[in-house]
Amino acid sequence: MKFNPALLLCFTMLLQRRRNRRDKEKQRVRKRPWKLPHLYLHEEQGVFPNLIQELRCNEEEKFRNFLRMPPKIFDELLVLVTHLIKVQNTSFRASISPAERLAITLRFLATGETYRSLSYTFRVGETTIGLLVPKTCSAIYQVLQPEFLKCPQTKEEWKSVAKGFQEKWNFPNCIGALDGKHINIRPPIHSGSKYFNYKQRFSIVLMALVDADYKFLYVDVGCNGKVSDGGVFRACTLDQSMRDRTANIPDPTPYPGDDTPMAYTIVADDAFPLRDDIMKPYPYxxxxxxxxxxxxxxxxxRRVVENAFGIMANKFRVLLTNIALPPKTIDKIVMASCALHNYLHVKIGNGYMAKVGDSEDPATHDITAGLWRKDPQIEQAALNPGTNPTKKAKAHRDLLKSYFNSELGAVDWQWGKC
Structure with a gap:
């Protein structure tokens, strides 16, 4: 076989071209930065190492407005969640500190800003924020739920709730106020009308039971807006445990001043079914x-549950937006918001909801609307009443009506409010 110089030259040129292409790709990889140029100024010009620290030292009220809690409560919460959100540093770069992760998440809950907007504010990558916010929300709920969002488990705990309603709202044997709210969302791609509700919006439903002090006793979130609203409550574990008699609700007890044993009940609006354990209004x-x-x-x-939703949404305004995140992430955001609402209510007390919730004049018992009513409201979930009320449930409501109109159960001002 004869040697062909032209073939050798072509082969050599192909090899050289391949080497040149490989060298250019290597150069391109070497020149690719770890992060965008403006993110390199995170330590010098980022919000957390500058603005937040300045507010902590000089303007505590502004710090409280920025993150929805005073510095002392922020530090206490940080101690609780650090072990769940801390990320190890690497030899290439330092990780985002737990304090900044918590601050970014709280700012997101407080404002409902997009991840991109928070990225510019904190000089942290948008993708990074998209990973740390759901993780931090899960951590917040995990550490706060056992103590601050615990549904009563014993008869004594239920009686304590009922005592609060009797002392504050003059309603005997009441173990909570029940209501549902729609959380507006941007529907996932290819979800069709799955989340489309009767309000012509896309949503998931938050169902909650609230005590006399506006704290959540039980929350259930995630049911899509298209589901028959009556089925939302029926699918909750609370309803199932009440029907199965596994919720440890106390045995019937006489009303104050009376001797007839009466069942403990939940108060709800006209959209809920009338049952032995759920009292609703008479038709108007x-x-x-x-x-x-x-x-x-x-x-x-029953007004306490409306106020609980309103106060929480006023503080954590992400609930007033159309949340453009996956439904599972939205569930974590809502559960974290409910846990934080109870946590801040306990830690701060009346200062947490001063002027935000409705207030009642102790002398005239007139209601002054809270600031939350001026905000865009979370849509109320109208629930299908379902089956007709039983004779026993109607008789229970009639007995309660008679008690409120008797000398034993009446309050002096009620006649002028009807």
Whole structure:
């Protein structure tokens, strides 16, 4: 076989071209930065190492407004979640500190800003924020739920809730106010009408039971807005445990001043079914005075759940936006917000919701609307009443109506409020 110089030359040129292409790719990889140029100024110009630390030292009220809690409470919460959100440093770069991770998450909950907006503010990558916010929300719920968002488990705990409703709202044997709210979302791609609700919006439903002090006792979130609203409550573990008699609700107890044992009940609005353990208003048509009195007394006790939703949304305004995240992430955000609401209410007390929630004048018992009512409201979930109420449930409501209109159960101001 003869040697062909032209073939050798072609082969050599192909090899050289391949080497040149490989060298250019290597150079391109070497020149690729770890992060975008503006993110390199994180330590010098980022919000956390500068603005937040300045607010901590000089303007505590501004710090509280920025992160929805004073520095002392922020530090206490940081101690609780650090072991769950801390990331180890590498030889290439330092990780984002637990304090900054918590600050970014709280700012997201407080404002509902997009990840991109937070990226520019904190000089942290958008993808990084998208990973740390759900993880931190899960950590917040995990550490706060056992103590601050615990549903009563014993008869004594349920009786303590009922005592609060009797002392604050003059409603006997009440173990909570129940309601549901729609959390507006941007529907996932290819989800069709799965999350489309009767309000012509896309949503998931938050169902909650609230005590007399506006704290959540039980929350269930994640049911899509298209599901029959009556099925939302029926699918909750709370309803199942009440039907199965496994919730340890106390045995019937006489009302104050009376001797007839009466069951413990939840108060709800007209959209819920009337049951032995759920009291709702009388229909608002041609009502006699005694029924109007009953409706006023029930509404007065039930108002706490509306206020709990409103106060929480006023503090954590992400709940007032159309959240453009996957439904599972939204579940974590809502659960973390509920846990934080209870946590801050316990730690800060009345200062947490001063002027935000409705207030009642102790002398005239007139209601002053809270600031949350001026905000865009979270849509209320209208629930299908479902099956017709039983005779026993109707009789229970009539007995409660008679008690509120008797000398034993009446309050002096009720006649002027109907």
């Amino acid at each position: 048509r041609s009502m006699e005075l005694d029924k109007r009195v009953y409706n006023y007394r029930l509404s007065r006790a």
